[in-house]
Amino acid sequence: MSAMLGQSAVLLSVREELRRFSACDVPVLIEGETGTGKELAAREIHYSSSRRDRPFVPVNCGALPDHLIENELFGHERGAYTDATSARPGLVDHARGGTLFLDEVDTLSAKAQVTLLRFLESNEFRPIGGGLARVSDARVIAATNSSLRQRVADGLFRRDLEYRLNALYVRLPPLRERAGDVPLLAAHFLDLAARRLDGLSKAWTNEATQILCAHHWPGNVRELENLALRAYMRTNEPVVDVSAITELVDIACEEVVEAFRAHSTDPMDLPYLAAKSHAMHAFEHRYLTHLMARTGGNVSSAARLSGTERRQLGKLLKKHGIDIRRFRSPP
Template identity: 40%
Template sequence: MNEGSIFIIDNDSKSVNLISAFLTYQGYDVIPHRQDDSVFETIRERQINIVIAEVSYLATIAPDFRQEAKKINPQLVLINYGLQADLPHHLAGDHNFSLSKPLNLDELECLVMRAREGQTLKKSSVTPAQTPHAFRSGIIGTSQPMLDLFEMIEKVALSNATVLIQGESGTGKELAARAIHLLSSRNSKVIVPVNCAAIPDELMESELFGHVKGSFTGAFANRAGRFEMADKGTLFLDEIGDMKANMQVKLLRVLQNREFEPVGSTRSQKVDVRIIAATNKNLEEMVATKDFREDLYYRLSVIPITIPPLRERREDIPLLIENFFNIFNRDRNHAVKGFSRETIECLCNYSWPGNVRELENLVERLVILKTSGVITPDDLPEKYLSEKRPTPVSLPTNDGLPDEGICLNSAVELFENRLIGQALTRTKGNKKEAAALLNLKRTTLIEKLKKKNLVFEDNFSL
């Protein structure tokens, strides 16, 4: 999901380069301002969600910059920095910030994370009304396993207990963690993610706990760690099963005492943070093989949550396809009409080892390559056809369900399509009469025809 870019505006190229390099290293998409470019055109064309700007230079570009920028993107967040005397005493609206020079990059990153969280909260407040099947943070599903998951998330969010989220790669463990945070009493603060598998071992302690100036070569200034950044909020420890044994000991101490020592410091700092951990590994097996500390495992798994793999909730596949298709088709301004019934059946029959992430990537690829028309099985890569070539979906008979099971959503849609086709065939394409046969309003039938984009064997193009 594209969270938008960060726009750096300053007439001092050294400051722009420093901020850009720092935030790019932290994984953000950063766009530095070039003085011959139009600021507002850049915000419009490059999907800018956050602007970081030197306040006095910004005033020379547009005295009412914030108001003009928010006309382009109402969710845009402005982070001003400058000399204390130049900073505005009040910024109207939520989630707009100021920092004084000299700029502390760690504080800047904290504000960026707070800005991201504020934007997520605003989006989540409208999402359920628009898509009832979408949970607060974007998790989608109407299957029973997902409804059970949503209920568990709502219950867990009410407490401050440590949560361990388990599930295969690509199932949406981070989305579940964000949903817990958004529903909790800590949602006015940030959720700080840490990928334990992506950080080198020698940097992990400094990344989690921070360090003081001079504590090691290259420590030119004090730096806040992720625990300090997440104070009063939530710390999400992703891929916790990859954390090395020496760091497991130090993490256990923080969980027990709620305090930590920055690298090179002799003073402990208290912290009020909720821990949510996630892993695609079986920690119980790792405990048995001595690859994961048993005491840490029990500290983390106060409330365990398991995200079901996509193959165990196949009825959600058409819903997920529709959601991803609408996003990518709109973002790329393509004219793809949708997925044929046969294509959806193929995808319902696939085992999805990469889970929802694999499905999302596939839909994006198909929309990019197709550009127009209907996506058919011929557009699918071979592996999505080779596992089990789908047989035509039919209604269950007295013989019961087929041994290999059935995609319920596809079967229900096929049944509806057949009834519509039969009604139109009998009425020779007269929609008013066909609607009467189906006990529908004519406008309802027409809306269904537009949505389904059906073509029947009797050559009725609908």
């Protein structure tokens, strides 16, 4: 099992809470933004519990169609319908003695919510075409990237089902709240990329690490993992520098410039990374303005003169909000 990586106080507190939850068998509700590792947290509960040797069965609730919800969860007996040539156990049966993980539980339709509630009330279910009720001993852990309580308030989720799922509750912190965890995770994902691609081990430069730490990470840990893979593939050197994460550099520059304008701060009074980003942004703007003036606003000529690709130059002009029409001579 992959553990939730991190040394921040907030993550260590969450992991301790997950270990406490593993000691009992009541349902758990995990809430957190997309990419925070909700399935990983559910697995941490499962593999820290006495159920660790039994199945962990993940279910994407958003992919369960209404007309198949009971069949998917509870299975069917032979002859239950025309194509049922043999009996097939459902996901609840597969999770016998283990854990049933209901991801994106907030996406369940009204009909599916009723089906799940009926099962949770008694832990009993009947396969389609089956006579006698069966009892499930699977533990249920649910996860959502929205507030289930707010969904109830908005009339989109059953209150009685929310009560059943929310016996124990944990909120996973977004990456921006996990101070100090970005360098550790970034190094881990770079190593993971090397193993996946059977390639050279690589390391981030200090400057690249500073850029990573300055980013807001709206996609959280998953966004960092994807970026590390792209950065690994963009460089053939054993060291991954800022050039491999240009999308974050652009974001950092824009954020720094906005902060500078808002506070009228002398760049020399800013932290090193912020001051450097501001200087880079100012240089780019001056260079592009001068380049457009020399070429009369002709982007193709400017690209040839500057030794850059026309598409990349266009992106830079758009980033800096430079209108090339003002450099062109009137007809």
